[in-house]
Amino acid sequence: MATGGDASDQKRFTLIYQRNYALIHAYVARRLRNRGLADDVTAEVFTVAWRRFDDIPSPIGGWLFGVARHVVMATNRATIPDPFELVEDAVAARESDPSARAIDRAELERVAEALSTLSASDQELLLLMAWEGLPLAQLAEALECSVAAAGVRLHRARQRLRRAVDRTRASGVSGVSGVSAVSRDRSSRRSASGPRAPLGAPQERGGR
Numbered sequence: 001m002a003t004g005g006d007a008s009d010q011k012r013f014t015l016i017y018q019r020n021y022a023l024i025h026a027y028v029a030r031r032l033r034n035r036g037l038a039d040d041v042t043a044e045v046f047t048v049a050w051r052r053f054d055d056i057p058s059p060i061g062g063w064l065f066g067v068a069r070h071v072v073m074a075t076n077r078a079t080i081p082d083p084f085e086l087v088e089d090a091v092a093a094r095e096s097d098p099s100a101r102a103i104d105r106a107e108l109e110r111v112a113e114a115l116s117t118l119s120a121s122d123q124e125l126l127l128l129m130a131w132e133g134l135p136l137a138q139l140a141e142a143l144e145c146s147v148a149a150a151g152v153r154l155h156r157a158r159q160r161l162r163r164a165v166d167r168t169r170a171s172g173v174s175g176v177s178g179v180s181a182v183s184r185d186r187s188s189r190r191s192a193s194g195p196r197a198p199l200g201a202p203q204e205r206g207g208r
Contacts, residue, residue: 030081031072045071062138080123083112114164122157
């Protein structure tokens, strides 16, 4: 595609930016734990996305999370979010919403303890599903693999999590329910959040 693109390309990219900036920034911030660096890295994610405009699927699905994963890893500063910090976030979100159902903090803490014992790849996979709220098809896009492969990986990670929860003397069923509760909470927060005003979409893009 020619450098700069046309007006329709820029309009589409601006909409993508508006609708996804807050989600991608939150994902990046949880993995870098540095707000200033997260701002810069998120800007780089969208710069890469602009340069790869021809690759952006419609709907965008989990593709942008895949770009973010690569950019975050390239910083050599990436970490897996602390599961217990995610519990605090989930509890705080519930406490700030009077209409929200009660959340079982003890159950989530058992799941967090179990999650922290898994490999980094299992944690990343489960958190993309549960915390970022990606359905299986979008999870596959983020991981750059087939839906079938993502399903197998997710199934195996859930099995390992269940066994880990069992080892913490909690029911495997309640543990997986705890992850589902976080997933539902995160998905509802994503649905309720409005678009963030753009910081200014790039006006030129180069080759891939």
